[in-house]
Amino acid sequence: MGDNARSIVSLIAILVVALLVAGLGFAFYRNAKSTADSAQNELSNFNTTLTESKYTDYEGRTILGNEVLSFLNANANTEIAIQVITASGSNKIYNYASIDMAGDPTDSQTNNTAIAATKKKGDATYINPNGKFECTLNRDANSTITGIIFTQQ
Structure with a gap:
């Protein structure tokens, strides 16, 4: 029974670590997506400014x-x-x-x-x-x- 308890504790520990890694991965993805969206907006604004500069x-x-x-x-x-x-x-x-x-x-x-x-x-x-x-x-x-x-x- 001691081996079963150890196996269950190990399985729970592995599951918790996997969930933490997945959570960190999703958090990283959200931050990266936000940064990429912001950079894309800035690039679009710069492109518009550059295109209009011959008039402005x-x-x-x-x-x-x-x-x-x-x-x-x-x-x-x-x-x-x-x-x-x-x-x-x-x-x-x-x-x-x-x-x-x-x-x-x-x-x-x-x-x-x-x-x-x-x-x-x-x-x-x-x-x-x-x-x-x-x-x-x-x-x-x-x-x-x-x-x-x-x-x-």
């Missing part, structure tokens, strides 16, 4: 018209609406019909023709290369950048 670099700045022209040429037919408001009263939106990107994108040929007109003196949409433009960003309800607005000062 302009936010709140005053730039010259030649920079506006460069921005228009570099971002022609992209996934962002570009609104240029000149001192002469022109209010033109490129790439989309509205700054909120409502509707379909503007036809690329039409858009490129409109951008080319910004360099022609006398055209209603002419952008003075020496003019000063204040930049603001337009965001939707999800904080996604939908457009950039250049307003001549």
Whole structure:
């Protein structure tokens, strides 16, 4: 009977150790999953920041018209609406019909023709290369950048 009692005690001890090891394993898994989820969120935020940086670099700045022209040429037919408001009263939106990107994108040929007109003196949409433009960003309800607005000062 002493051997049976010893066997039962050994079996109980092994079972307790196994349960402790399993419990520690689950606790480690929970902590590791939480850390991995947190790292994934941080990486996603960093990726969004990096992707938007080519637009957020302009936010709140005053730039010259030649920079506006460069921005228009570099971002022609992209996934962002570009609104240029000149001192002469022109209010033109490129790439989309509205700054909120409502509707379909503007036809690329039409858009490129409109951008080319910004360099022609006398055209209603002419952008003075020496003019000063204040930049603001337009965001939707999800904080996604939908457009950039250049307003001549």
